[in-house]
Amino acid sequence: MKNAKKIIASLLVVAGFGAYTWHAKQEDAEAQKTVATTASNPSTDTTTSTNVASSTNSVTAASVAPTTYKDGTYTGTSADALYGYIQVKATITDGKLTNVTFLQYPNDQHESVHINTHAMPILKQEAIQAQTAQVDSVSGATDTSQAFIESLNAALNQAHS
Amino acid sequence: MKQTEHSMGMPITVCIVDARPDRERAMSDTFAYFRAIDAQYSTYKDTSEISQINTGLPRSQWSKEMQLVFGLCEQTKRETHGMFDIKRPDGMLDPSGLVKGWAINNAARQLKARGFRDFYVDAGGDIQPHGNNGEGGAWRFGIRNPFDRTQIVKTLYVHDEGVATSGTSIRGQHIYNPKGNAPIDIVSLTVIGPNIYEADRFATAGFAMGRAGINFIEHLPALEGYMIDSKGIATMTSGLKRFIAS
Numbered sequence: 001m002k003n004a005k006k007i008i009a010s011l012l013v014v015a016g017f018g019a020y021t022w023h024a025k026q027e028d029a030e031a032q033k034t035v036a037t038t039a040s041n042p043s044t045d046t047t048t049s050t051n052v053a054s055s056t057n058s059v060t061a062a063s064v065a066p067t068t069y070k071d072g073t074y075t076g077t078s079a080d081a082l083y084g085y086i087q088v089k090a091t092i093t094d095g096k097l098t099n100v101t102f103l104q105y106p107n108d109q110h111e112s113v114h115i116n117t118h119a120m121p122i123l124k125q126e127a128i129q130a131q132t133a134q135v136d137s138v139s140g141a142t143d144t145s146q147a148f149i150e151s152l153n154a155a156l157n158q159a160h161s
Numbered sequence: 162m163k164q165t166e167h168s169m170g171m172p173i174t175v176c177i178v179d180a181r182p183d184r185e186r187a188m189s190d191t192f193a194y195f196r197a198i199d200a201q202y203s204t205y206k207d208t209s210e211i212s213q214i215n216t217g218l219p220r221s222q223w224s225k226e227m228q229l230v231f232g233l234c235e236q237t238k239r240e241t242h243g244m245f246d247i248k249r250p251d252g253m254l255d256p257s258g259l260v261k262g263w264a265i266n267n268a269a270r271q272l273k274a275r276g277f278r279d280f281y282v283d284a285g286g287d288i289q290p291h292g293n294n295g296e297g298g299a300w301r302f303g304i305r306n307p308f309d310r311t312q313i314v315k316t317l318y319v320h321d322e323g324v325a326t327s328g329t330s331i332r333g334q335h336i337y338n339p340k341g342n343a344p345i346d347i348v349s350l351t352v353i354g355p356n357i358y359e360a361d362r363f364a365t366a367g368f369a370m371g372r373a374g375i376n377f378i379e380h381l382p383a384l385e386g387y388m389i390d391s392k393g394i395a396t397m398t399s400g401l402k403r404f405i406a407s
Contacts (some may be wrong), residue, residue, distance in 0.1 A: 131315065136295075139302050
């Protein structure tokens with residue numbers, strides 16, 4: 001019995017710490033948020049109270065080479081990222097690409113189902129660190145970035161002066 | 162010996178260790194297979210069978226192979242609780258999310274059937290190895306840093322397991338939900354499976370589930386995963402340790 005109590009107590013501590021960490025992360029993310037424009041939200045998913053994102057997401061355009069675009073906002077095509085669709089809106093200010101907003105991002109379907117149906121085990125975490133190990137090949141994602149570039153190019157083609 | 166060719170919109174690399182005179186022939190046959198797959202399944206080509214199906218080719222004229230692929234897509238849809246769906250918003254069918262891993266797996270099986278022992282086939286960062294690497298040990302595959310494509314952040318040691326990664330590679334940029342409370346915080350999910358077909362389809366579906374994806378992988382026997390979030394924190398399944406020390 002004592003042992004069971006101990007286990008329950010330590011689980012509570014772990015869960016409490018987890019909740020705190022999650023909360024702290026949320027606040028941190030909020031502080032770092034760099035949203036410049038918010039697009040109209042074409043398909044907000046309001047079915048459940050999941051903490052996973054809805055379909056409108058934003059990202060600031062970092063170092064994009066200056067070029068001659070007409071000022072305005074331009075919506076790219078919806079590009080297939082294999083597991084969903086990516087569509088971006090590009091904002092041009094003073095002839096330069098100043099912001100890219102995601103109108104569609106493949107992260108918004110059905111995830112509540114899985115959050116509810118799978119118990120969350122406590123899995124090991126670590127901060128990623130660059131390695132210098134010699135490898136035979138590298139596994140990495142290419143699909144989303146291709147779809148991103150495709151949609152962005154379509155938006156920028158409309159902006160050409 | 163290693164060769165790379167572009168096909169299906171991505172670099173495809175075939176590496177064969179076995180020093181056999183027919184090795185180059187086997188490599189060029191592998192590239193030819195990927196070109197044939199692209200010609201049949203590319204939704205960007207009007208002449209492909211999938212484009213013809215989408216413009217009304219009657220079911221009776223669909224190839225056996227295409228029907229098999231649709232069957233696999235249906236099965237994957239069930240196994241991922243509807244997360245994997247080849248029907249696009251415009252009503253068109255696009256099985257390319259499954260065809261990639263399936264084709265890599267077929268290409269590797271063809272090499273194995275020809276008697277090659279030590280090789281890998283890599284299509285756009287999704288890899289099916291077999292046997293040992295050129296030094297006689299496990300194949301070493303790095304997981305790419307989603308924040309810096311020139312770096313790797315983990316090394317996986319495998320012999321015959323497939324390794325696939327799904328995610329975003331928008332360099333150095335974090336994606337947040339502008340509504341505030343919910344950052345899009347998964348940038349990469351790498352899955353190791355008994356073969357690349359299994360690894361790839363579950364990496365695709367798992368990534369689309371967001372943060373819950375790694376738990377989904379944890380619950381599936383024979384699959385392990387390594388998920389990276391937008392803060393650079395990785396979460397790994399409990400059985401991954403088997404593949405991170407040689």
